[in-house]
Amino acid sequence: xxxxxxxxxxKDSSSSSNVAKERLQLVLVHDRSSISPELLQVLKTELIEVxxxxxxxxxxxxxxxxxxxxxxxxxxxxxxxxxxxxMNKSLSGS
Amino acid sequence: xxxVIVVTSGKGGVGKTTTVANIxxxxxxxxxxxxxxxxxxxxxxxxxxxxLENRIVYDITDVTAENxxxxxxxxxxxxxxxxxxxxxxxxxxxxxxxPEEMIKLCNELKEEFEFVIIDCPAGxxxxxxxxxxxxxxxxxxxxxxxxxxxxxxxxxxxxEASEIFSPQLIINRLRPKMVRAGDMMGIEDIIDILAVDLLxxxxxxxxxxxxxxxxxxxxxxxxxxxxQAFRNTVKRLKGEEIPYMDLDESGFLTRLRKIFNRK
Numbered sequence: 515x516x517x518x519x520x521x522x523x524x525k526d527s528s529s530s531s532n533v534a535k536e537r538l539q540l541v542l543v544h545d546r547s548s549i550s551p552e553l554l555q556v557l558k559t560e561l562i563e564v565x566x567x568x569x570x571x572x573x574x575x576x577x578x579x580x581x582x583x584x585x586x587x588x589x590x591x592x593x594x595x596x597x598x599x600x601m602n603k604s605l606s607g608s
Numbered sequence: 609x610x611x612v613i614v615v616t617s618g619k620g621g622v623g624k625t626t627t628v629a630n631i632x633x634x635x636x637x638x639x640x641x642x643x644x645x646x647x648x649x650x651x652x653x654x655x656x657x658x659x660l661e662n663r664i665v666y667d668i669t670d671v672t673a674e675n676x677x678x679x680x681x682x683x684x685x686x687x688x689x690x691x692x693x694x695x696x697x698x699x700x701x702x703x704x705x706x707p708e709e710m711i712k713l714c715n716e717l718k719e720e721f722e723f724v725i726i727d728c729p730a731g732x733x734x735x736x737x738x739x740x741x742x743x744x745x746x747x748x749x750x751x752x753x754x755x756x757x758x759x760x761x762x763x764x765x766x767x768e769a770s771e772i773f774s775p776q777l778i779i780n781r782l783r784p785k786m787v788r789a790g791d792m793m794g795i796e797d798i799i800d801i802l803a804v805d806l807l808x809x810x811x812x813x814x815x816x817x818x819x820x821x822x823x824x825x826x827x828x829x830x831x832x833x834x835x836q837a838f839r840n841t842v843k844r845l846k847g848e849e850i851p852y853m854d855l856d857e858s859g860f861l862t863r864l865r866k867i868f869n870r871k
Contacts, residue, residue, distance in 0.1 A: 529790030531792050538757055542801065
């Protein structure tokens with residue numbers, strides 16, 4: 515009976531194994547969010563490709579970065595638009 | 609044509625060399641042709657864990673530098689005829705071998721052997737790059753500690769970058785009593801975090817220290833828990849479906865069984 519009670523208490527989120535798991539999950543969000551400069555360049559090139567189907571952009575001032583904040587990782591892109599394309603034109607291809 | 613498997617962990621001291629020795633001996637015990645490659649140049653250890661340290665003449669750098677033929681450097685295990693070791697060099701460093709040389713070496717070895725198992729050094733530098741260069745699959749080893757699991761996660765990422773996908777995980781040195789008490793991460797916790805397939809769970813076992821002292825793989829010990837766990841792991845590696853053993857000697861089920869048996 516005592517064992518049984520102890521078992522219930524140990525499922526409590528304050529057990530050290532749960533603390534370990536939670537800490538690990540947090541730290542891995544950051545660890546995994548790192549992206550190599552080469553991969554980021556590939557991502558940029560592909561982004562430009564897709565976006566230029568719809569609008570003209572300033573390719574030189576395009577900024578793409580991964581942003582780490584607390585428990586979240588965000589992909590932040592700053593893309594200055596020069597001119598919109600006519601949608602009917604770009605859709606005619608399909 | 610054999611398979612080249614790298615055993616890696618990132619963190620040191622989690623039991624890579626012991627695992628390589630036992631998986632190798634386990635496979636050879638089932639009649640497979642196995643070659644173990646110690647890629648930890650400068651910190652040679654697989655030889656001493658296997659009890660083959662007095663028989664080394666040539667090492668891996670002699671093969672890549674073409675000082676000897678590959679066959680001359682391979683050491684046959686005294687217990688298993690089908691188990692051979694290619695030892696690391698002890699007096700050189702990781703730069704003594706290049707990734708290109710490792711690829712060539714692995715290609716040559718897999719012509720001859722069914723399993724080529726590479727003992728990867730700790731760390732993520734050249735030694736790691738060399739060890740994974742010729743491998744097509746991987747076993748990632750961890751222990752239920754935050755530092756080891758974090759490093760395992762990093763290694764899984766680096767393996768993917770080297771185009772070695774779907775690693776198989778071995779959790780080493782698990783202490784079932786501590787897991788039950790909530791004081792150690794359990795199997796599900798670790799799988800949850802790393803999101804990879806499980807290959808084996810090896811319990812913490814004093815017998816590993818005893819057998820390693822003598823240079824004998826624990827997989828040959830019919831009575832120890834860790835020996836059984838390694839035998840199961842080896843069978844799973846071959847593709848067999850083996851249920852996970854009850855590591856919990858004084859666990860709930862075992863106690864229940866004891867109560868019923870008492871009648």
